[in-house]
Amino acid sequence: MKTIISAISVSLLLGASSNAVFATPAAAVDKPAAISNAEKKPMASGEIKKVDKESGKVTIKHGEIKNLDMPPMTMVFRAKDAAMLDNLKAGDKINFSADKINGNFTVIEIEIAK
Numbered sequence: 001m002k003t004i005i006s007a008i009s010v011s012l013l014l015g016a017s018s019n020a021v022f023a024t025p026a027a028a029v030d031k032p033a034a035i036s037n038a039e040k041k042p043m044a045s046g047e048i049k050k051v052d053k054e055s056g057k058v059t060i061k062h063g064e065i066k067n068l069d070m071p072p073m074t075m076v077f078r079a080k081d082a083a084m085l086d087n088l089k090a091g092d093k094i095n096f097s098a099d100k101i102n103g104n105f106t107v108i109e110i111e112i113a114k
């Protein structure tokens, strides 16, 4: 019985934490969802060149990305959550953070630069 109870509480904990990490409402583009410190990456600057919502990809002309050891260039990123792209369009100036996830360069957080 003890085993069953702890298994349930573990799954509740996992459920709660995965909601916290992955819930990224569409409205969160200019107000990023809370991201745990482990995931937090330095912000880079960029300009949106193309948004492909259907495939969840975004082309960004970006400045240096320190955590990826990447010089300025224009390239395609996957969006961690396609909803992040809802309020973005070509020409938008942004600040964003990115990481390599499962071999794909992935945008973790995007905010419109003021």
Ligand SMILES: [Cu+2]
Pocket: 062, 070, 071, 072, 073, 074, 075
């Ligand atoms: Cu790049």
